Amino acid sequence: MFSKILIANRGEIACRVIATARRMGVRTVAVYSDADVGAKHVAMADEAVRIGPPPVAESYLLSERIIEAALATGAQAIHPGYGFLSENPDFVDAVAAAGLVFIGPTASAIRAMGLKDAAKDLMAKANVPVVPGYTGADQDPVVMAQEAARIGYPVMIKARAGGGGKGMRLVQQAQDFAVALEGARREGQANFGDPVCLIEKYIQSPRHIEMQVFGDSHGNVVHLFERDCSLQRRHQKVIEEAPAPGMTDAVRGAMGAAAVEAARAIGYQGAGTVEFIVDGSGGLRTDGFWFMEMNTRLQVEHPVSEAITGLDFVELQLRVAAGEPLPVTQDDLTMTGHAFEARIYAEDVARGFRPATGVLQHLDFPAGLTFARSSVRVDSGVRRGDEIGPWYDPMIAKLIVHGPTRDAALRQLRNALADCHVAGSVTNLEFLHALADEPSFVAGQMDTTLIERQLETLIAQAEVSPCVTGLAAVVAAGLLDKHGAGPWSNLSGWRHWGSAQEYVQLMLDDEVLDLSITHCGDGVFAIGDAELSIKRCGDTAYGVTQNGLQRQMHAVVTGSDITVFEGGRTHRYSRIDPLLAAQHTGADSDSIVAPMPGSVTQVSAVAGTSVVKDTPLIVLEAMKMEHTLRAPRDGVIAEVLVARGDQVIDGQVLLALVSEE
Ligand code: ADP
Ligand code: ADP
Ligand code: MG
Numbered sequence: 001m002f003s004k005i006l007i008a009n010r011g012e013i014a015c016r017v018i019a020t021a022r023r024m025g026v027r028t029v030a031v032y033s034d035a036d037v038g039a040k041h042v043a044m045a046d047e048a049v050r051i052g053p054p055p056v057a058e059s060y061l062l063s064e065r066i067i068e069a070a071l072a073t074g075a076q077a078i079h080p081g082y083g084f085l086s087e088n089p090d091f092v093d094a095v096a097a098a099g100l101v102f103i104g105p106t107a108s109a110i111r112a113m114g115l116k117d118a119a120k121d122l123m124a125k126a127n128v129p130v131v132p133g134y135t136g137a138d139q140d141p142v143v144m145a146q147e148a149a150r151i152g153y154p155v156m157i158k159a160r161a162g163g164g165g166k167g168m169r170l171v172q173q174a175q176d177f178a179v180a181l182e183g184a185r186r187e188g189q190a191n192f193g194d195p196v197c198l199i200e201k202y203i204q205s206p207r208h209i210e211m212q213v214f215g216d217s218h219g220n221v222v223h224l225f226e227r228d229c230s231l232q233r234r235h236q237k238v239i240e241e242a243p244a245p246g247m248t249d250a251v252r253g254a255m256g257a258a259a260v261e262a263a264r265a266i267g268y269q270g271a272g273t274v275e276f277i278v279d280g281s282g283g284l285r286t287d288g289f290w291f292m293e294m295n296t297r298l299q300v301e302h303p304v305s306e307a308i309t310g311l312d313f314v315e316l317q318l319r320v321a322a323g324e325p326l327p328v329t330q331d332d333l334t335m336t337g338h339a340f341e342a343r344i345y346a347e348d349v350a351r352g353f354r355p356a357t358g359v360l361q362h363l364d365f366p367a368g369l370t371f372a373r374s375s376v377r378v379d380s381g382v383r384r385g386d387e388i389g390p391w392y393d394p395m396i397a398k399l400i401v402h403g404p405t406r407d408a409a410l411r412q413l414r415n416a417l418a419d420c421h422v423a424g425s426v427t428n429l430e431f432l433h434a435l436a437d438e439p440s441f442v443a444g445q446m447d448t449t450l451i452e453r454q455l456e457t458l459i460a461q462a463e464v465s466p467c468v469t470g471l472a473a474v475v476a477a478g479l480l481d482k483h484g485a486g487p488w489s490n491l492s493g494w495r496h497w498g499s500a501q502e503y504v505q506l507m508l509d510d511e512v513l514d515l516s517i518t519h520c521g522d523g524v525f526a527i528g529d530a531e532l533s534i535k536r537c538g539d540t541a542y543g544v545t546q547n548g549l550q551r552q553m554h555a556v557v558t559g560s561d562i563t564v565f566e567g568g569r570t571h572r573y574s575r576i577d578p579l580l581a582a583q584h585t586g587a588d589s590d591s592i593v594a595p596m597p598g599s600v601t602q603v604s605a606v607a608g609t610s611v612v613k614d615t616p617l618i619v620l621e622a623m624k625m626e627h628t629l630r631a632p633r634d635g636v637i638a639e640v641l642v643a644r645g646d647q648v649i650d651g652q653v654l655l656a657l658v659s660e661e
Contacts, residue, residue: 001322002026002077005103006070007045009081010060011381012398013298014041017079020314029073031066033059035391040383047073054391055647060084063091067098077101077321079314083393086297087114087163103321105215105296109266113294117160117198123291126265128258131277131290133200135160145177147199154202157181159188159195163295165235166191170202183626190601190621205447207280208232209244209289211259212305214313215268216320222330223256224305227273230280231441232448233353234625239413239435240301241340242308245406245444246284254286262294271317273299280447300343300398303379307339307402338409339402342417342432346394346425349459350509354596355394355622357650358425359387361558364540365397366419375402375409376416388425390597390649396422406444410436418568421540423558426572433568434458464508464571466530467544467551472562472573473515474525475555477502480536505576506562512576592629592655594648598622605640605655618642618654635659 004027007014018028018041030045035054042048049069052059059065063085070078078095080086080103089107096102104110113119117135124130133155134147148155148171157180159167167187169180185195212224228244229237243252259274273295279288302313311328320326346356363384366376380397388394401416403409417433438454440446451458474480479502506513518526524533533545540554554565564571602619611617611631618629635657642654 001318001324002075002101004029004046004073004075005077005079005318006031006049006066006073006075007041007079007081008060008066008085009079009083010036010039010041010392012379012395013081013083013300013381015044015381016379017081017314018044020312021318023312024315024318026318029069029075031060031069033391035389038386040381040386049073054389056084056391063088063094067094067100070100071098075100077103077318079103079317080297082297082300083164087295089114101321103317104270105266105268105272109268110296112266113296115160115194115196116158116162116293117196119293120198120291122265123262126261128262128265129287129290131200131203131292133198135198139196141178141181144181144197144199145174148177149174151199151201156200156202157184157197158200159184159192160198161188161192161194161196163192165232167197168235186601187621187626203277203279203290205279205281205449206230207244207278207447208237208275208292209247209255209278209284210273210275210299211255212299212302212313213259213263213268213272213274214316214320214326215263215270215272216326217269217323218325220326220329221260221263221268222326222328222333223259224309224311224333225335226252226255227299227301227304229301230446230448231435231451233451235448237301237343238451239340239342239432239441240304241338241406241409242304243335243338244284245446248284251284251286251289255289258289258291262291268296270320271298271302271313272296301341303377303398303400304339304341307377307400308335308337309333310336337402337404338406339400340409340413341398341400342413342436343398343428344396344420344422344432345428346388346396347428348426348596349428349431350461353428355598356426357388357390357394357597360384360396360422360424362421362423362540362556362563363396364419364421364554365399366416375412376400377402390647396425396427410442414568418565421554421556421563421565422570423556423561423563423572427570430569431458434460461509462569465566466528467532467546468553468564468566468571469506469508469513469515469573470525470527470530470532470546471534471542471544471553471555472506472508472564472571473504473513473517473527474532474534475557475564476504476506476562476573476575477517479517479519479525480523480534480542506573507576508571508573513573590632590635590657591653592618592632592657594620594650594652594654595627595629596620596622597650598627598648600642600644600646600648600654601626603640603642603644605637607637607640610634610636610660611657620648620654629654631657633657 006029028045030048051065085091089110092102092107120130157169169184171180189195207230215221227242229240231239275292276289348354365378377400401412502517535543560575562573598620601621605617615631616628620627638656638658
């Protein structure tokens, strides 16, 4: 076994790898950009090496600097995590040339699967069923349109180098093909430096079911069962689970055999995932799944498979990379119970799931951090007080739960989500909670279009209860601190206050609330028409009673915000400062401002030219989506302040307009 490894990644996956290395007595070296000097993965590692400024192209993607760091610290092997350099065969070659071990497959295996078109051709030769389509070299749009018609609409266009849901377009009818192809090409070029696309038949009611595989350097290959990743938004996974609902031994056997076949065909070593698209319209069938792609790395959602197999996949990766044979054979492997993973992100669900930033002034996860003592596991790369910045993926944590049955695990998921309290940035927690209650999902009947179909219901805001607003008002007015209803009252010499009144002005989602609070003594408050009894029962915990019904809530104060957590919902109130309110004028129509952090993929604006209102001027890519920014009014472009490829922050001015005269 290695005595020291370097982790060429950041965030939760770097922390997760370090945790296993530490348990195995392997020393660790972290690398970091200037944005991550104080990051959790740096604090966890035995040593850490700075590699450059925040942009990934100048830090986490610099293979040479990372290899130098490994050599300088005496690390013998490099774990790439996922993303970044993990699927870059040139990096694997460079690591080997430096006399180091890459913890992952060989460069040739990565190359074989790196481009979706070549991978599909290879798999078809190995008799693995593939999605019918066109993977030809002729990229003439007319030829491709003919191919699409031959395959039959709807079709999926994919950038062959794509990943993470980028560079894909679903096309319903021939007339939309050309525009979609152009979009997929542009995304392929911008993100992966490769515009070549393939076309696939769009599978109706599709389910995404993937098989985890592991190979070693002795020719052993096993599969570790399946994961169902059908809950997706814009081709990105949201909640994953294992095993797949409705899976039968026969289908699992067939998919497992196909996955092992795929891995064998390329001499696969280490952890990998073979992704299949599955026809979910009837029950699962042995002839109803098709190879989509293979991810030649540890997958984001690997913990659900760890939960049901009881194995630590990072440990297996290290063992295999160190030349040991896999410690398990196919027959040794068993599944226990059911597991879910939910990806918790800093994102603004109400505004189209925009990526968000912020300092996580409050961060509370359910107690268990591993499955050792609890059925809940939280993999996170941030701690309370850390910042979600504009530079990297805005993931806050992965929440993984394990239970004896799917129903039990789902109950754990709901509870655990309700126990995740984040203040300082908006999150998708409420959305995840709504999803965990969605009837089709609860019944195990989902396909990849479920979220899109149910989106309105999933993001609908239920009415806010007077108890919640009442608690926010009382906390905002500092009344519980002053009068200490609850355990503090005895200490501070509580006295009856008569019916003193206080006024608070709070803002909740653009709505201004004028609240008058009458303190009736003994923790009883009249707020508007509601009479509430509020008891503080812990650091952030409160019991709020109305009409004899007590509900447990949490409230935290961060700056001028009061965030109330209740039953999986997060309510963020802000105290209104009259001075700041005056500055809240309408949108500045003399400029285009970045509505979120992202990178500029297209600039069609030219300084000095006249534009009319709503002319598309700049395309910003953020969170794997394109956003077209348009002229706010008629005018002349005075200045274009960004260029293609620039990384911009939320609120940055991108373009200035002047009037015609
Ligand atoms: P997976 O395929 O492992 O389930 P996704 O498809 O959601 O994960 O991830 C999309 C792509 O983005 C993958 O190639 C993954 O390696 C990459 N990725 C995801 N999260 C991060 C991150 N925090 N940093 C860098 N790359 C990431
Ligand atoms: P990426 O490399 O971005 O992960 P994939 O090829 O794995 O790209 O596709 C991502 C997702 O898009 C899949 O999980 C699935 O939901 C959907 N998808 C891909 N191909 C098809 C298809 N042919 N029919 C239906 N859905 C598809
Ligand atoms: Mg995929």
